[in-house]
Amino acid sequence: MIAGPGALHRYGLLGMNRRNGDFIQKYNPRRLYPLVDNKLLTKQLAVRAGIAVPKLYAVVEIQHQVRDLLELIGDEEDFVIKPAQGSGGKGVLVVTGRARDRFRLSSGNVLTIAEVSHHVSNILSGMHSLGGKPDIAMIEYRVKFDRLFEKLSYRGVPDIRMIVFRGVPVAAMVRLPTRMSDGKANLHQGAVGVGVDLVTGTTVSGVWRDKIVDHHPDTGSPLAGTVIPHWDRLCELGARCYDLVGLGYLGCDIVLDRDLGPLVLELNARPGLNIQLADGEGLLAKLRPIEALQEVPSSPEERAALGRLLARK
């Protein structure tokens, strides 16, 4: 089972080195990183541009505020606490219900306010941020996910990861939390990645822990064949995220809320390569034609259409 270098190339697979050297270094100017590395900043930008995001309830900026955490949370029954500069879903606490000062997490665990406060303190001290920088904690709306993925998902919020290159959507996958990923939608934490056909918005087979799977490991439901509604709008949303931050090689995480529709959860300047496993197609082969374009259309709608056109075979 040894494949020569030609094999990876034949599938147009994008390797880590090429992603870093030829795409991230080239298309993502470093000065723009803070716009996506700091989720609070991304959220503010999105709100200004009229892109729907989960509502921000409160921000904890200094240790002193942790004492007043209960007041900051107010009456919210369910919410999400996350570090503004976390990466890979680290430090995200999803609270699905509460009884006074005891909080039930999406995993089923119950935490006291002291434990939640400790978690917030950890966020502030930089435990979950890149390079251990002091951080701030965001308390925001917990997405009530669309019934569409209900059967497919084990707790947590499934999201849609879209790779947008020069503003053109090139690939997408649905990330389904599993028991192993503890409600988180990150593939390396054990979530299932399900490739989405960019043309039709239909799911194809998925990947779980580096293996191709046809069924969800926890729920047993078949992964393929789900049609994501309003797929064209989702593609446009992804394309608009490019205008938001200007990063040429961008990962957009979008969630489908039951009531609010698609919401942009966060943006990523260094999106992972696992999406290639999810849809079984090499990214490089999709990026090259767009890289060769002299100019890409300026309107997000045209770019979304272009992306779907290029995906057609």
Place this chain on the structure above:
Amino acid sequence: MKDLQVRTLALVLSAIGLSLCLYKTTALGLPLSPTEKTEVWTVEARLSFKGKNTPAKVEFYIPRNPPGFALLGEDFVSSNYGSSTEDNGENRVSMWAVRKASGQQVLYYRALLHQESEPPAAWTAPQPPYPDKPDYPEPYKSAVNSLLEAVRGHSADIASFTRELIKTLNGVGGDESVQLIRGTTESKDEFVAKIVDILAGARIPARIVYGLKLSDGVREASLQPWLEVHDENQWMAFDPMTGKLGYPAHFLVWRVGNDPLVRVKGGEPAVVDFSIASDIRAVVSVAETRARLKGSRILEYSLFGLPIGTQNVYKILLTIPLGAFLVVFMRNVIGFHTFGTFMPVLIALAFRETQLVSGLVLFSLIVALGLSIRFYFETLHLLAVPRVAAVLIIVVILMAAVTLLTHKLGFQGGLSVALFPMVVLAMTIERMSVVWEENGARDALQQGAGSLVVASLAYVLMSTKQLTYLLFVFPELLLVVLAATLLLGRYTGYRLSEFWRFRAVLFADRRLR
């Protein structure tokens, strides 16, 4: 565009590094391998004479740029004499002087020489003045003329003329003129002087040189005469007995000309004895001394000029780039993940002291113990910085405990645990526990093992004698390491691990498409 820039830069850097290295190996003779040894000759001349209770002055010829040899050093040993040297362009003279010399006087001249090559048979030199035709007395004059006439008929140029002349003069029997010329010549000195004289008859510049055939352990040796002839471009050496071109092996030219080797004013004539010894030395030190004598600027800035303690520090420091390069290679070409990018390099440095196996055991032991305590800390809900500080303190305590315990049990290896970089250990434990919490034990152990593999490889690489030697003697090779690192910095090909990572795409039976 960027690729071109990086490649050009890498090319220029490695060209500079390699050409400097090449210059040092070829011109200065620095060897590429640490084990190379070379023969160094010590030649000692012992001058003894009787003083006359008056002021004494001694003049003694000493070697001046002997062909094929490099003079590494000389000593003029004389109890109460003042000494100086003089160079007349052809020879060097050592002069000793003393206010009052009485009784037996002994002076020593000692030279340390390195033979770079066999002395050349011929070497370019400007044309010396043509000698005047000597006014030989008769019947010697006619004999010389007829001999020169005969030899000229058998030769094409100065070299063959000389050879023919020597052969004829040395030949058994020979005609009347040869016998007349040979006459009563007894010593070899006289014989060579006679050849010079006859060559002057043909207006060919020639001279007598004296030298020593070097061989180890020779005592009471004396200088041997040899013949040199100039053919308008170069001096050529001839064996005065056979006419063969060149010097014998290990022949050290001591002086040129037929003046007395030693002159003593205010004393009896001196007796000169030569003794010769050879010993083996590291080529590096020879090359270094020689380059210094040649006045080479490059070696003035060599690391050999530093105090020994600092030298030893640099011997280690200069290998760090190798470790860094290995980390880059393992990460970007193979696809290894380690805790902290350069943590393995620091661990590898510690392994130098602890040795590999005991280093691995100690490292794993401390990390495992630290990790279990760190897991306990997790339940105390400490803030991040105090928690890391607590882990650091625990690491120091653990190190002290391990050292004490192994010392009590009599294992020497345990003592070197103190050389592990504590902060690196503490950070490793901290990061490992975070990865353990967030991504599970498998990831944490995998990365931990990856770190140790890379650290072990870095240790092997960084403690390879040949490489440490090369980098210390030729630090310019770091430019080559830098060039390679820059090239890898633009390597956008696949990582080896990606063949495994993407295997699902490559080999899956995708029924759906």
